[in-house]
Amino acid sequence: MNQPCRDLFSGTSPRVKQELISTGLALADFVHRHPKRITAVIAAVLLGGGGGAFAVASLAPTAPSEPLRLVAESVPSPQLASQADLLDTHRFTLYRSEQTRAADSPETLLRRLGLADPAAAAFLRKDAVVRQALFGRGTAGRTVTAEATDRLELQTLRTHWIEDDSDSHFKRLVVDKTADGFTARVETAPLVASQRLTSGVIRGTLYAATDEANLPDTVTKQLTEIFESNVDFHRGLRRGDRFSVVYESLEADGETIRAGRILSAEMVNRGKTFQAIWFTEAGANKGAYYSFDGQSLRKAYLAAPMEFTRMSSGFGMRDHPVLGYRREHRGVDYAAPTGTPVRTVGDGRVEFAGVQNGYGNVVFVKHRNTRDTTVYAHLSRIDVKTGDNVMQGERIGAVGQTGVATGPHLHFEFRINNEPQDPAEILAEQRESVPVSPGGRAAFAKLSANMKLQLSSASNITASTFE
Numbered sequence: 001m002n003q004p005c006r007d008l009f010s011g012t013s014p015r016v017k018q019e020l021i022s023t024g025l026a027l028a029d030f031v032h033r034h035p036k037r038i039t040a041v042i043a044a045v046l047l048g049g050g051g052g053a054f055a056v057a058s059l060a061p062t063a064p065s066e067p068l069r070l071v072a073e074s075v076p077s078p079q080l081a082s083q084a085d086l087l088d089t090h091r092f093t094l095y096r097s098e099q100t101r102a103a104d105s106p107e108t109l110l111r112r113l114g115l116a117d118p119a120a121a122a123f124l125r126k127d128a129v130v131r132q133a134l135f136g137r138g139t140a141g142r143t144v145t146a147e148a149t150d151r152l153e154l155q156t157l158r159t160h161w162i163e164d165d166s167d168s169h170f171k172r173l174v175v176d177k178t179a180d181g182f183t184a185r186v187e188t189a190p191l192v193a194s195q196r197l198t199s200g201v202i203r204g205t206l207y208a209a210t211d212e213a214n215l216p217d218t219v220t221k222q223l224t225e226i227f228e229s230n231v232d233f234h235r236g237l238r239r240g241d242r243f244s245v246v247y248e249s250l251e252a253d254g255e256t257i258r259a260g261r262i263l264s265a266e267m268v269n270r271g272k273t274f275q276a277i278w279f280t281e282a283g284a285n286k287g288a289y290y291s292f293d294g295q296s297l298r299k300a301y302l303a304a305p306m307e308f309t310r311m312s313s314g315f316g317m318r319d320h321p322v323l324g325y326r327r328e329h330r331g332v333d334y335a336a337p338t339g340t341p342v343r344t345v346g347d348g349r350v351e352f353a354g355v356q357n358g359y360g361n362v363v364f365v366k367h368r369n370t371r372d373t374t375v376y377a378h379l380s381r382i383d384v385k386t387g388d389n390v391m392q393g394e395r396i397g398a399v400g401q402t403g404v405a406t407g408p409h410l411h412f413e414f415r416i417n418n419e420p421q422d423p424a425e426i427l428a429e430q431r432e433s434v435p436v437s438p439g440g441r442a443a444f445a446k447l448s449a450n451m452k453l454q455l456s457s458a459s460n461i462t463a464s465t466f467e
Helices: 002-008 014-033 035-059 080-089 106-112 118-126 128-134 206-212 217-227 423-429 438-466
Strands: 093-099 143-149 154-161 169-178 181-190 192-201 242-252 255-269 272-279 288-290 311-313 316-319 326-329 332-335 341-343 348-356 360-367 372-382 395-399 409-416 419-421
Touching: 106 118, 118 128, 118 154, 118 169, 118 181, 128 154, 128 169, 128 181, 192 206, 192 255, 192 438, 206 217, 217 242, 217 255, 217 272, 242 438, 255 438, 272 438, 348 372, 360 395, 409 423, 419 423
Parallel strands: none
Antiparallel strands: 093 143, 143 154, 154 169, 169 181, 192 242, 242 255, 255 272, 272 288, 311 332, 316 326, 332 409, 341 395, 348 360, 360 372, 372 395, 372 409, 409 419
């Protein structure tokens, strides 16, 4: 026993020998006292090694059971020459749109469209219909759409416009290339109406809110006209007031041309909600605005003879600004710049249109009930003549300073049986017109239910935007 130990520790210093012997004795003592722990450690090592061996073995490739064979198959070469010929003969169409400009010539317009076609430019220059539609006065800003070949030669050119803002149709110019050259024609087609929803919150002025909501000015004007009997749009709006609108968008060939009529609207002013819906009775020539309970919103008279007004002199006794003595003022005065449009406050017939004493240029309108007459004086111009039938809101003249007047303003009178009355009181006390007829209630109920949903959708969209 001594000899192996000497061989084992041969060449080792006495101190190292002593440390090794002590470590060996301690390990032997640990094994003797904890045999179960040592057994468990050894088993875990063996199992781990086995698992690793199993994992490595599972990743090894499986030897093929069948002998491998090399297969060769001939594939015919594609007919590349014929395909190249087809590509050479293939033609495609190019599309491009541009806006016309005031200084355009046929060459500059075609150049912006990416075309190089002298024949097309020559035709556009000489054809009278094309010149008037594309290069005439007032044609700047029209959308022109061109179809061309891959050789940048014009095939078709189109543009459209409307003759009048109140027109329900539009004009379309079509230039086509044929075997005999170019042809041009003008077509008439109806504007296509779609519905748009928007709403906004008053944070400053009404027009600032409608601009933020991208509401066209013509629709804003309608909104004020619909609710002007209930809402003071000059001094009565408050921060946080809301509006929601469903209106028509009139399109030509997919492009929006102008806004149409308001179909339904809601105005929340000082906590009060006012609603309106456009409805046309069966067999009626014209529709009207109603509240959602079917009551007509069309008053017998407008609240004022101008859209935006400031009353400068009221009804009753006053010191006359020109004559210098106290006398009765038989109407009210509205201060406004010369040329401001004046409208009739109600349907009727022009009883007189011309010059009369201190009134200067004046218009008398006899209304449908035969006892009411309104007077519009000191006009700078008169746009109607005696005997004309006028509708509520129709322009009849413009503010001026004719007759006995110290400055531009409108003198407005309201007479009942030819007796002057205070216009402010009469217009404020007028009653609503008749409601929806019994025969139209079912159709009205269906329409109003749909419009309520749309107004609610518009309001929710805006609320989420601001919040």
